[in-house]
Amino acid sequence: MKLYVSLALSGLPIGAMYALSAMGIVIVFKTSKVFNFAAGAIGLACAYFASTLHSHGFPTLLAVAVAVLLGAAIGVLMELTVRPAKGALTGTIVTLGWLLVLQGVVGWVYGTQVATNEPVQIVGDGNFIDWGGVLLYSNQQVVLLVVAAVLAAGLAVFFTVTALGTATRAVSEAPDAARLLGIGVNRVNLVAWGLGGAVSGFAGVLVAPLLGGLDTTKLVVFTVQALAAALVGRLSSLPLTFAGGVTLGLLQPIVARALQQFDGIKGTQELTAFAVVLVSLLFMKRSGRRDVGGGLLPAPLQPLPRGVFAVATAVGVALAVLLAPLLVDDVGNASHYNVSQVAIWGLATLSLVLLVGVVGQVSVCQAVFMGCGAYGTGIAMGHGVPFLLAIVIGAVLAAAVAALVGLPALRLEPLELAIATLSLSFTADRFLYSWPPLASSDGNRPVARPGFANIDPGHVANGQRAYAWLALGIFVVACFAVASLRRARTGAALTALRSSEPATAAMGFSVVSVKLRGFAASGFIAGLAGALYAGLVQGASGAAFDFTRSITLLAYAVIIGVGSVPGAVLGGMIVTLTTLTFGSTSDVANGSQVSLTTMFTGIILIAILALTPEGLTGIVSRNVRKQPELVAA
């Protein structure tokens, strides 16, 4: 018992940091109803910035203060880009763009390898304080705790007594009425985002030493804990949020201890946070609280006008024609490898076209499905299953996992599902990809692909050309499958479901089964992509399927326009081209260049959403559609 108490207490300081970061999220959500997924990334930027200032001779407190100002500035900039987005969900996806931008900028400037910079420590050493023989906290941790508690109390009071607090409530509850009362809605939003950014940034600066140094992913993954705490606070109550963060901090060491018996288990902290996220989302529903707003990302899907469809098909065919010589001619391994990449990332994009564009659900965990496909293939091959059958087994595993993710989606709004799936992505990075039954102990499962050298004798030793044909073939079949699914009975049910669930049920379709099938089909395609990728690089490893991948895949799908099957080809091209130009994301040595890709993806996502939520194909189709309207008028 005593052991558990002291275990729990050891999590208190970091719990306070979860709470602080979560309060940044809640402050923003209270006013704008937008979920700031970039909270951890703001902390990341601020922590690195403070460290740089400090190493340039700034006094500690000044360095921290300037970094917090940076956080506020980022928050304000974010508000300006979220403002044009229609609906809470679209705004939230804009914050995903910011996550990419911030992560990209930091990686570009500082490199993605564990930084040599030391995090700023507000008070000097980490010596433990002796409390009558009990060594629980270092003096540094005590200071963190006190600072966090004082700040939390201050913010809570601030929001209850000040005019801004009242204005905030008015703006979030009835923006139009607030406008009539002369409250500057935009100004209140700006202040809230600035304040939220500052708090999240401050949390990042404070927590960096606790996380064992500056690390470009750890600080972003930190978001999942903040999300969990914010949800415990029901996205509205600052004191409850604080309590949530602290409780999560206390809980984590105990869970870690309890799971210790399973060899090689990692990421129990994120796993705990993920469980808290899921439970609070479902519980908020149960108790009838609908604090999380809806606002579906894609406008009700319009059938693509013939013009756009023709253009998109033409582009697809042209691309295929361009690719074909690469496969016929003996142009060498590298080109074949790239053709495979186009097909694989095209498949990944296609799985999102199906999920977002047809099923109408948002997933920020598509790379996790890919990872399941890859590991599933590796496991099956480990049991002697031939490669071609193994990739199907991998894809079926991914489909099962996707259906599992679809289960809570039956009850969740799209925005809530985005929260849940992003949390899953973070958790997969830390937990799933090092979980022994799935990944092997070193996180890499060999996936040999015997047979391809025989098919392509003498051409290339490892059969790259034959493999490229296989990948391309599967991609083309999958494109036709999605298109044909969409125009048939299943597609009719899915499209109907997006428009009215009660009416679809009344027409004789089971809402549960239709939705889960949609998820499973999307997971199957993503799983195939992951399996083929594992075959391409001859090994399954989580690094290629990290959270950044999930976010960028969604970003590409949104940028291109989620309603378009031919758009998936474009998605594959973009991923491959950026990989060719900047190197692969899993290639740590290339960190700085990869970060540029991440950054630009984020910038384009933000820009596109400011213009139109329908993406590039949406812009084209709107322009094509204009003409008949003019005639009719």
Next chain:
Amino acid sequence: MSAILELRDVGVRFGTFDAVDGVSLTVNAGEVVGLIGPNGAGKTVTFNVITGLQPATRGRVLLGGTDVTRQPAHVRTAMGLSRTFQVVQLFAGMSVLQNLMVAAHRHTHAGVLVDALRLPGRGRALRQAEERARAVLAFLELSHLADLEVTSLPVGQARLVELARALCLTPTCLLLDEPASGLDPGETADFVALLAHVRSTLGCAMLLVEHDMGVVMPLCDHVIVMDFGKVLASGPPLEVRDDPAVRAAYLGEEVH
């Protein structure tokens, strides 16, 4: 006469408020029953309980003698139930024909794999559904609307399309929730004639919620009056109309 639909002491409670409070009713095969009552009486909630969109807090729902209280909506649809909605719920982004085809697919079979891989059943399902949808459109003389997008329809046509979609399910019991609201007097008269035609041709039973007595009186064999979640009166249309309790409920309604 055999009961197609039967409610036994059904209740629905929201928090501490009884939206439906001990309603029992029977609809026999081929019969048209009117369900009337002031706003907020619980008529729509009763519909939702019957169709399985709203779980009952107590009581039983029977379809053709089978207890379906615990069955989900799509199972009840498969057993011959069909409905329209008080607020039109057509599927946006789809044409009239596509809307009807969603319903017509109740009679087809094609799973995800069949649809995705163009296995033999796919084309047949699409063909059957389209035939059925076109036949219903022709029956209601709506064929000219087939390719229009549903959100572009005026409310009168949208209600007709919703009726057509409900008929695509080949119901044995059709539930209509205020099908004539939003129609002008001319359209309403046409609508009454149309429903009479549907009834005489298809012979399905109907449960009709309607405020307009000009629709209820000529169509219904039997009228049930609800108020505050309870059945206030029940009987032949003329008798019910002259019931003092019913008059009081409606006059009370008109005062505020």
